[in-house]
Amino acid sequence: MKIVQKEFSVSTKSRSQMIDITSRVASIVGESAINDGDVIVYCPHTTAGITINENVDRSVPHDILLALEEAVPHHLSGFQHFEGNSDAHCKSSIIGCSEQVFIKNNSLQLGTWQGIFFCEFDGPRSRRVIVQVRGQ
Amino acid sequence: MKIVQKEFSVSTKSRSQMIDITSRVASIVGESAINDGDVIVYCPHTTAGITINENVDRSVPHDILLALEEAVPHHLSGFQHFEGNSDAHCKSSIIGCSEQVFIKNNSLQLGTWQGIFFCEFDGPRSRRVIVQVRGQ
Amino acid sequence: MKIVQKEFSVSTKSRSQMIDITSRVASIVGESAINDGDVIVYCPHTTAGITINENVDRSVPHDILLALEEAVPHHLSGFQHFEGNSDAHCKSSIIGCSEQVFIKNNSLQLGTWQGIFFCEFDGPRSRRVIVQVRGQ
Numbered sequence: 411m412k413i414v415q416k417e418f419s420v421s422t423k424s425r426s427q428m429i430d431i432t433s434r435v436a437s438i439v440g441e442s443a444i445n446d447g448d449v450i451v452y453c454p455h456t457t458a459g460i461t462i463n464e465n466v467d468r469s470v471p472h473d474i475l476l477a478l479e480e481a482v483p484h485h486l487s488g489f490q491h492f493e494g495n496s497d498a499h500c501k502s503s504i505i506g507c508s509e510q511v512f513i514k515n516n517s518l519q520l521g522t523w524q525g526i527f528f529c530e531f532d533g534p535r536s537r538r539v540i541v542q543v544r545g546q
Numbered sequence: 547m548k549i550v551q552k553e554f555s556v557s558t559k560s561r562s563q564m565i566d567i568t569s570r571v572a573s574i575v576g577e578s579a580i581n582d583g584d585v586i587v588y589c590p591h592t593t594a595g596i597t598i599n600e601n602v603d604r605s606v607p608h609d610i611l612l613a614l615e616e617a618v619p620h621h622l623s624g625f626q627h628f629e630g631n632s633d634a635h636c637k638s639s640i641i642g643c644s645e646q647v648f649i650k651n652n653s654l655q656l657g658t659w660q661g662i663f664f665c666e667f668d669g670p671r672s673r674r675v676i677v678q679v680r681g682q
Numbered sequence: 683m684k685i686v687q688k689e690f691s692v693s694t695k696s697r698s699q700m701i702d703i704t705s706r707v708a709s710i711v712g713e714s715a716i717n718d719g720d721v722i723v724y725c726p727h728t729t730a731g732i733t734i735n736e737n738v739d740r741s742v743p744h745d746i747l748l749a750l751e752e753a754v755p756h757h758l759s760g761f762q763h764f765e766g767n768s769d770a771h772c773k774s775s776i777i778g779c780s781e782q783v784f785i786k787n788n789s790l791q792l793g794t795w796q797g798i799f800f801c802e803f804d805g806p807r808s809r810r811v812i813v814q815v816r817g818q
Contacts, residue, residue, distance in 0.1 A: 411547045411683045413718055413817065415784065446549055448586065448678065450720065452784060454793025456736040461639040464592040473625045473632035474639055481617045481753045489745045496745035503733040503746055504640055504776055507796075512551065512588060512678055519676070521590025524643075540791070542720065542784055545549065547683045582685055584722065584814065597775040600728040609761045609768035610775055617753045640776055648687065648724060648814055655812070657726025660779075681685065 414442040414543045422533035426479065428461070428471035431539060432525040435511075436518050438541045445516050447545015452508040454540060457498035457532035459505035465525025478504070498531035505529050513545055550578040550679045558669035562615065564597070564607035567675060568661040571647075572654050574677045581652050583681015588644040590676060593634035593668035595641035601661025614640070634667035641665050649681055686714040686815045694805035698751065700733070700743035703811060704797040707783075708790050710813045717788050719817015724780040726812060729770035729804035731777035737797025750776070770803035777801050785817055 416438045420429055431451070439449055453460050464470040482497045482504070489496040509526060512519040520526075528539055552574045556565055567587070575585055589596045600606040618633045618640070625632040645662060648655040656662075664675055688710045692701055703723070711721055725732050736742040754769045754776070761768040781798060784791040792798075800811055 411818070415786075448680075450782065450784070454791075454796060456734075456742070456793065456795045462592075462643050463635055463639050467627060469626035469628070470592070470632070470635050473622075473627050474636045476624050477618045477622060477633060477636040478640075480619075480622060482749045483752075486745075486749060486752060488748050490741035491739060491745050492741070496742070497749060499735055499742050500746045500749040503735050504750075506642060506778060506781075507734050508782060509642075510586065510644060510646075510782075512586070512676065514551075519590075521592065521674075523592045524590060538793075540784065544720075546547070584816075598728075598779050599771055599775050603763060605762035605764070606728070606768065606771050609758075609763050610772045612760050613754045613758060613769060613772040614776075616755075616758060642778060645778075646722065646780060646782075648722070648812065650687075655726075657728065657810075659728045660726060682683070 412444055417538055417540045420528050420537045422530035422535055425533055426475045427530040427533055428527040430465045430525050431528050435526050435541055439513055439543055442543040444543050444545040447513050448510050449513055449543045450508055450510045451526055452540045454538055457495055457502055458537055459502045459507050459529040460509045461505050461527050461529055462509050462524050464523045495532045501531040548580055553674055553676045556664050556673045558666035558671055561669055562611045563666040564663040566601045566661050567664050571662050571677055575649055575679055578679040580679050580681040583649050584646050585649055585679045586644055586646045587662055588676045590674055593631055593638055594673055595638045595643050595665040596645045597641050597663050597665055598645050598660050600659045631668045637667045684716055689810055689812045692800050692809045694802035694807055697805055698747045699802040699805055700799040702737045702797050703800050707798050707813055711785055711815055714815040716815050716817040719785050720782050721785055721815045722780055722782045723798055724812045726810055729767055729774055730809055731774045731779050731801040732781045733777050733799050733801055734781050734796050736795045738795055767804045773803045
C-alpha cells in the first residue's frame with residue numbers, strides 16, 4: 411500500500427462558513443498517482459470540521475449553517491468556557507473532523523451532488539487541512 | 547492489501563427512515579474473503595446518511611429520527627434552498643455519509659447491540675450504498 | 683500493510699461524560715511500531731461515542747455535553763423506547779462511534795488542541811474501546 415500525505419490552508423471570512431475544497435482534494439489525489447483506495451480529509455482544529463454535502467446550490471451550505479446555529483446556539487446559559495466559542499466546539503464534534511472518500515481510476519468517487527467542505531464555526535481564521543491518500 | 551468494492555440499492559418508503567443494512571454489508575464482507583481489515587460503508591447522497599446504532603428494538607431508530615426532527619425542524623424561518631429539504635441536508639451532515647467497521651475472521655466486528663443503518667431523510671427514494679472491504 | 687488491534691476499558695462515573703483517552707491510544711500506537719498510517723478508535727456501544735475536541739480546558743467537554751443535552755433532551759414527548767435512554771442513542775449517532783487519526787513517526791498526528799474522547803451518554807457503566815493501527 412502506498413501512502414501520500416499533503417496539506418493546504420484555508421482562509422475563512424466569517425464566523426460560520428462552509429468552503430468547498432473538493433478541487434483541492436482532487437488535485438492531491440491526482441498527483442498521488444494512486445488509482446484505487448481512499449482519501450481521508452482531516453481538520454486539525456477543534457472549532458471547525460469537514461463534511462460532505464451538496465456543492466451545487468449555494469443555499470444548501472447556508473441552510474445547513476442556519477439549522478446548526480438553531481440547534482446549537484452561540485450563547486447558552488450554563489456555558490463555562492471563557493473563550494465564548496463553546497457552540498463552535500460542539501458543532502465541530504457534531505460534524506466531525508474528518509471524512510473519507512473512495513478513489514477509483516485516480517479520481518474521487520463522490521456522488522453526483524456531493525462535494526467536500528471545510529466547515530468554519532469560529533472564524534475568520536487561517537486553517538489547515540491534512541489529506542492522506544492510501545491505496546495502490 | 548486487497549481492496550474489494552461492491553454496491554447495492556435501497557428503496558426507502560417514507561420521508562425519514564432508518565433501514566438495517568447489516569446483513570447486506572456482512573454478505574459483501576463474506577464474499578470478499580478478507581479476514582482482517584475493515585469495511586467502509588458509504589452513502590453517495592446529500593440528504594441521507596449512514597449510522598451505527600441498536601438494531602434490536604425498533605423503537606430506537608424511531609426515537610433517533612424523532613429527536614433529530616426536533617433538533618433540526620423540516621421548516622425553519624430563513625431557509626433559502628428552493629427544494630424545501632434543507633433539514634435533510636443538515637441531518638445528512640450531522641449523521642455523516644460513511645461508517646467503518648473492523649473485520650476479524652472474515653466477519654463484522656460490531657458490538658452486541660450494533661447494526662449498520664442507511665438513514666433516509668428525504669424519501670421515499672431509490673438510493674445507493676457503496677461498500678469497500680480492505681485488508682488481507 | 684501491518685494491522686495491530688488492541689482494546690481497553692473505560693469506567694464512566696456519570697450519565698453524560700467525556701473522558702480523555704488520548705494517552706491510551708498513543709500507547710497502543712507506540713507499541714505497534716507502525717510509523718506511517720492511521721489509527722481508528724472504535725466504540726462498540728450504542729449509547730456512547732468517540733469524538734476529537736479540545737482536551738486542555740475542561741470547560742470545553744462540559745459545554746459540549748450541555749449543548750448536546752439542549753439539542754437532544756433526555757425526555758421527549760413521543761419517545762417509544764422502554765429503556766428511557768433514547769436521547770443517548772441519538773447522541774451516539776450524532777457524535778459517531780469512531781474517529782481516525784493519522785500516524786507519523788509512530789505518533790498521533792493531532793492538532794495542537796486536539797485530544798481523543800470517549801463520550802458516555804448513558805452511564806455510569808463499564809465500556810470498551812477498540813483501537814486498530816494500520817500502516818507500515
